Amino acid sequence: MTESGTVTGPRAVTEPEPGAVIETRGLTKRYRGGQLAVDGLDLSVPGGSIFGFLGPNGSGKTTTIRMLMGLIDPTSGTARLLGHPVPAAARTVLPQVGALIEGPALYGFLSGRDNLLRYDSADPTADPRTRRARVGQALDRVGLAAAAGKKARAYSLGMKQRLGLAAALLQPRRLLVLDEPTNGLDPQGMREIRTLVRELAADGTTVFLSSHLLDEIEQVCTHAAVMAGGRLIVQGPVAELAAGARGRLAVTTPDPGDAARVLKELGVTGITADGDRVSAEAPPGDVELADLSAALVHAGVRLRSFGVERASLEDAFVALTGEGFDVAG
Amino acid sequence: MSQAEAAVAGAGRATSPLWTFGILRSELTTMLRRWRTLALLGVLAAVPVLIGIAVRIETGDGSSPGPGGGGGGPAFLSQVTNNGLFLVFAALAVTLPVFLPMAVGVVAGDSVAGEANAGTLRYLLVAPAGRTRLLLTKYASVLLFCLVATLVVALSALVVGLLLFPAGEVTTISGTRIGFGEGLLRAGLIAVVVAASLTGFAAIGLFVSTLTGSGIAAMAATVGLLITVQIVDGIPQLSAMHPYLFPHYWMSYADLLRAPVYWDEVVKNLGLQGLYAAVFGSAAWARFTTKDITD
Numbered sequence: 001m002t003e004s005g006t007v008t009g010p011r012a013v014t015e016p017e018p019g020a021v022i023e024t025r026g027l028t029k030r031y032r033g034g035q036l037a038v039d040g041l042d043l044s045v046p047g048g049s050i051f052g053f054l055g056p057n058g059s060g061k062t063t064t065i066r067m068l069m070g071l072i073d074p075t076s077g078t079a080r081l082l083g084h085p086v087p088a089a090a091r092t093v094l095p096q097v098g099a100l101i102e103g104p105a106l107y108g109f110l111s112g113r114d115n116l117l118r119y120d121s122a123d124p125t126a127d128p129r130t131r132r133a134r135v136g137q138a139l140d141r142v143g144l145a146a147a148a149g150k151k152a153r154a155y156s157l158g159m160k161q162r163l164g165l166a167a168a169l170l171q172p173r174r175l176l177v178l179d180e181p182t183n184g185l186d187p188q189g190m191r192e193i194r195t196l197v198r199e200l201a202a203d204g205t206t207v208f209l210s211s212h213l214l215d216e217i218e219q220v221c222t223h224a225a226v227m228a229g230g231r232l233i234v235q236g237p238v239a240e241l242a243a244g245a246r247g248r249l250a251v252t253t254p255d256p257g258d259a260a261r262v263l264k265e266l267g268v269t270g271i272t273a274d275g276d277r278v279s280a281e282a283p284p285g286d287v288e289l290a291d292l293s294a295a296l297v298h299a300g301v302r303l304r305s306f307g308v309e310r311a312s313l314e315d316a317f318v319a320l321t322g323e324g325f326d327v328a329g
Numbered sequence: 330m331s332q333a334e335a336a337v338a339g340a341g342r343a344t345s346p347l348w349t350f351g352i353l354r355s356e357l358t359t360m361l362r363r364w365r366t367l368a369l370l371g372v373l374a375a376v377p378v379l380i381g382i383a384v385r386i387e388t389g390d391g392s393s394p395g396p397g398g399g400g401g402g403p404a405f406l407s408q409v410t411n412n413g414l415f416l417v418f419a420a421l422a423v424t425l426p427v428f429l430p431m432a433v434g435v436v437a438g439d440s441v442a443g444e445a446n447a448g449t450l451r452y453l454l455v456a457p458a459g460r461t462r463l464l465l466t467k468y469a470s471v472l473l474f475c476l477v478a479t480l481v482v483a484l485s486a487l488v489v490g491l492l493l494f495p496a497g498e499v500t501t502i503s504g505t506r507i508g509f510g511e512g513l514l515r516a517g518l519i520a521v522v523v524a525a526s527l528t529g530f531a532a533i534g535l536f537v538s539t540l541t542g543s544g545i546a547a548m549a550a551t552v553g554l555l556i557t558v559q560i561v562d563g564i565p566q567l568s569a570m571h572p573y574l575f576p577h578y579w580m581s582y583a584d585l586l587r588a589p590v591y592w593d594e595v596v597k598n599l600g601l602q603g604l605y606a607a608v609f610g611s612a613a614w615a616r617f618t619t620k621d622i623t624d
Contacts, residue, residue, distance in 0.1 A: 069455045072621035094457035101455070105448025109363060118359060121351035122456035122463075125344045128351050167452060 019083070020044045021175050021206045022051075022068060026077035029063050037063040039230040040077070045208055045223070050201045052217030052238070053210040054317070055227035061210045062102055064227070065179055069099055082174055095125040098173040100181055104164025108153030112144055112163050115152050119167045126171060138166040143192065157184035165193070169200075176200060177208045182216060194220050214317065218242075226317060249289075251278045251296070252304040262299045266292060282308045352458055356470045360436065366474070369432040370481050376428060377420035377486035384409050384416075385493045404583060413490030414499055414509070417516045418586065420486035421479070421523050425579055429478055430555050433527050436474045437534025438551035440467040441617065443544030445624040460618045464535070468610065471531045479524040483516065505588040515585055522582045526598055529575040529605025530555065536613040542624040572597075575605050 022045035029038040038060040045051045055061050066072045068079055070090030079086050084093040106115050116135040120126045126134075139145045142162040147155070155163065161184050168176055178197070182190040197220055201207050211217055217224055218238065225235035234241060249268065253259045256273045263271055263280055270281035283292070293306045360366055388410050405418040441464070444450035453463060490496075499512030507515075534551040541547050555576075561567055562574045571577050578598035584591040 066451075066621075066623070069451075070457070071451055071454060072623060073619070091457050091459050094455055097455070099452075099455045101451055102448070105452055107359065107447070107449060110359070118355045119452055119456055121355040122453045122458040124349040124352070124459070124462070126348065126351070127344075128348060 019047065020080075021047045021049075021082055022080070022208060024064075024068075024077060024079045027064065027067060027074050027079050028076045029060075029067060029072065030075045036230055038067070038074075041227075041232050043225060043232060043235065045206065047206055048201070048204060049223045050197060050207045050209060050221045052221035052224035053208060053227070054212070054214065054217055054224055055210075056212060059227040060230040061227055062179060065099075065101055065177060065210060068177065069097070069101065070094065071101075095123055095171065096174045097177060098168030098171070098175075099177040099179075100161075100164045100168050101177070101179050103180070103183060104160045104167070106152040106155070106160060106163060108151065110152060111149050112152055112155065112159075112166075113139065113148040115163060116167055116170060120170045123171070134170055135166075138169045141169055141196070142166045158186060158189050161185055162189075165196075173205055175206045175208065177210075179210045180212070181209065182211070182213070190216070247282045247308045249280045249282050249292075249307075250309050251280075251306050252276055253278065253296075253301055254304070255301050258299060259296060259301045262296055262301060263292070266295055268292070276304070349462065352462065353466050353469060356466045357473060360470050360474065361477075365439075366436065369435060370478060373424060373428060373432060373478055373481050374485040376424050377416055377482060377489050380406075380420055380423060381409070381416055381486070381489035381493050404580070408500070409490065410494055412499060412512075413492075413494035413496050414487070414512050414516060416490030416494065417483050417486040418519065418583070420482050421519065421582070422580070424482050425523055425526070425582075426559065426576070429475075429482065429523070430527060430530050430576070431552055432478050433471065433475055433531050434534050434551040434555055435548045437471045437531045438538050438547035438549075439544040440471055440535060441538040442541050442547035443538075445542040445622070446544045448624060450624065451622050454622060461614065464539075464614055464617050467538075468532065468535055468613075471535060472528060475527040475531055476521070476524040479520050479527075483520040487516070499586075501588045502583065502586050503588045507588065519582050519585050522585065522595060522599075523579075525602060526579050526582070527602075529602035529609070532606040532609035532613065533575070536609040536616070539613045539617040539620065573601075575601060577601070 022043060024041050024043045027038060027041040027043070028036070030036050041060075041064060043064070053061055053064075063072070067074050068081060068086060070087035073087060081090075081093045082096060086093065106112075107118065110118065113135055116138060117131060120131050120135060121128070136145070136148075139148045142165050144159065144162050144166060147159060152160065152163065161181070165178070165181060168178070176197075181197075182193050185193060194216070197207050197209065209217070209221060221238050223236065224238050224241055226233045226241075249263075251259050251263075254276055256276055256278050259278045260271050260273050263278070268280045268283055272279055283289070289306075289308065293303065296303060296306070384406065404422045405415045406422075408415040409419055441450070444453065454460065458466075496509055498506045498508060499515075500506050533554065534547075537551045537554070538544075538547045541550075558574050559576055562571055562576055578594050578601060581594035581598050584593075584595055
């Protein structure tokens with residue numbers, strides 16, 4: 001029996017959700033063919049975060065999301081959504097969760113508005129008296145109001161994606177699970193979605209965002225987890241993840257040969273020279289950068305620029321997996 | 330009110346148990362707005378028109394229809410020229426073995442598999458529709474389609490019959506005569522019984538539909554099964570199986586035109602349909618509530 005109506009008491013708007021909004025313990029899915037899609041996943045998504053869920057295609061992201069949404073049963077392990085076990089309490093908790101899973105799916109013979117009316121009426125907790133108004137608001141929010149009366153089969157991929165997002169926004173949600181939400185959108189559309197995600201998060205909604213686009217995650221997410229081959233490689237605040245990978249020392253100079261020699265003598269490793277640009281692994285924390293630049297100048301190396309470039313999430317990912325982020329196919 | 334604030338308020342919001350039926354209304358309107366459903370109903374409506382016109386042309390010179398004075402051909406056809414109401418019974422006799430169940434098989438077979446195929450099933454389930462609730466909704470809408478399809482045949486036949494042929498007192502199979510009004514009532518009862526005859530097959534279609542993620546495959550399998558069972562039902566050497574086959578008592582609705590009404594086989598038919606609905610409905614439920622939705 002589900003525990004409807006006893007979910008939470010009132011809480012202030014901006015206060016983050018207490019504890020983890022999504023929490024899995026040893027979550028594992030082995031498909032009938034024997035393929036291990038997700039292997040012992042311990043995921044923890046803090047309340048109020050914009051959580052980026054990263055990984056190449058086939059790394060188990062979508063299987064994980066499907067388990068979280070109660071669409072497939074885990075082979076072993078447990079998952080909790082907003083404090084409730086899924087799939088056992090899925091019907092209690094899912095009205096508070098909006099989802100876009102593996103792209104939008106629509107009834108082509110229905111208009112955009114009628115598609116949303118149908119999805120809304122599938123939710124037994126959705127008030128039919130406010131249905132039309134809520135559908136109208138959701139259409140407005142994703143910029144589809146003008147095309148609401150058009151048959152969905154005439155929609156472009158980007159419009160379908162927006163309609164899928166609108167379906168996730170039919171009700172006020174505490175958690176949004178968005179699987180590749182910017183797929184098929186042009187750069188302008190991507191920016192709009194990013195803005196929308198930030199707005200929703202500012203309202204206190206936790207957003208769980210899966211993507212294979214690293215810069216997208218880096219631009220909007222506060223936290224991230226990286227999956228590869230069905231396993232969770234790392235998770236944490238984006239700033240910490242990127243900090244985990246050391247940055248690069250970058251020197252621009254008309255004398256690259258001398259610069260490389262001097263840096264090598266100073267014990268800097270991983271030096272590569274390309275034209276007038278010399279880069280190297282950032283030195284350990286106890287080395288004062290100013291001493292390096294002084295040494296270079298003292299040796300007669302003329303400097304145009306000198307500094308450490310912050311590591312990107314991509315650097316972190318490569319450092320963690322020892323491989324590139326191959327998203328082909 | 331912000332999203333989260335409203336969500337928190339929403340967590341404890343009062344919901345009406347009546348709201349749960351919103352999905353049924355949505356399901357029915359969605360089903361009836363599909364071109365395929367409308368096309369099937371159109372074909373079913375055309376059958377009585379064809380029969381009526383054919384009978385009218387053939388009997389235009391005053392002879393009785395069919396070779397040998399009505400000895401062959403579907404039941405009730407020979408009486409259509411005397412009373413237009415009989416076109417209702419004749420049209421149901423023509424459509425019940427193949428056309429009606431085929432239409433039901435298409436709609437039932439597609440009900441779950443078609444949504445899986447289009448990917449809309451996952452969004453209904455995370456809405457969350459609830460698997461049992463969604464399955465019950467699907468079955469209810471297929472049952473309603475059985476009734477609508479039967480009524481389309483019956484009403485089309487009634488209109489065509491009254492336009493092309495005289496109306497009046499109805500001669501029952503037992504030879505007695507009943508008034509036109511009572512005949513009309515019997516026709517309505519017969520339409521309901523014919524619709525009920527399809528409920529067992531509808532449950533089979535629903536079960537098949539939960540087995541696959543392809544709407545076309547489910548429709549083909551369901552209709553193929555219908556044809557196979559109809560063939561088996563027609564082989565005398567297999568008569569031991571016949572009482573257990575879902576179409577075996579379908580034609581028993583004719584007993585409702587006797588005076589007094591002969592209920593035995595009608596009751597057997599309805600019992601058999603109930604049994605099929607229970608068995609295949611449970612199988613569909615067991616399958617659908619444990620299935621991994623990966624489409």
